[in-house]
Amino acid sequence: MALRFLVVEGNTRGARQAHKENYGLTPSESYAEVIRSIAEDAVCDIAFPADEGANLPDAAGLESYDGIVLTGSHLNIYDRTPEILSQIELMRSVYASRTPSFGSCWGLQVAAVAAEGDVRQNPFGREVGIARKLTLTEAGRSHPLLGGRPASYDAPAIHLDMVTALPEDSIVLASNAVSPVQAAEIRKDGGVFWGVQYHPEFSLSELASLLRRRTDILVREGFCRTEEEALAYADDLAALDRDPARFDLAWRHGIDAEVLEPQRRTREIRNFIEHKVRTEKSARGRA
Known part of the structure; x- marks a missing residue:
């Protein structure tokens, strides 16, 4: 049976169209392609919570997916505009649905804030191009999200903001000199989120x-x-x-x-699909 994914686009309409004009795909379309390249049996729907009047799934609808993935975004979550608040509320529903979830950059920030964490502008400035010397924490060395990653590695990145306070039930899995939270697991209301501050989906x-x-x-x-x-x-x-x-x-x-080879660069997404999505699908009796 196919794996069903919901890819949640973090950008407003204008930003994602600008991305498509320059790259050929919106961020969510590109992310869906990466998922399908890893799991040939994947079927991906896309949601646009930043759009006014967007038709978003409720908790019951979210439960019908095997995995939920959140993209990056040009937004700053501390602005708390309507298009941001709708994404925070959607993430709270994701936790409540207990559907396995994963996010890159903005995705990690939304997941942290939705679970009562905090995000601020990074006092060290922007991390752009390649995030350097991402280092596994003690917990990260044995966590399945980072299985296959060396003790220190690089990854594509572009962000100005960072998670400054994680929710209570969280584990930091990787960090570097620019951001203390580069990879984390967050739990809330029975749901589990795995996320990274960098972009393993970016070629x-x-x-x-x-x-x-x-x-x-x-x-x-x-x-x-x-x-x-x-x-x-x-x-x-x-x-x-x-x-x-x-x-x-x-x-x-x-x-x-670690950046040049697609299998290595996308390691976290592969691990999420293999160790979380497929495992949970079987445990939920969907295999």
């Missing part, structure tokens, strides 16, 4: 597409000296995605197999 090509639309930020915040330099960096990432054997580019930007 270098998708990351390059995002960076091309943020060259002003890269220059303003000191990552690059000029817009041309920022575009050149994005072009290098896209070229490396097309040809991972480009040792010159991998060496120049310090990008290793």
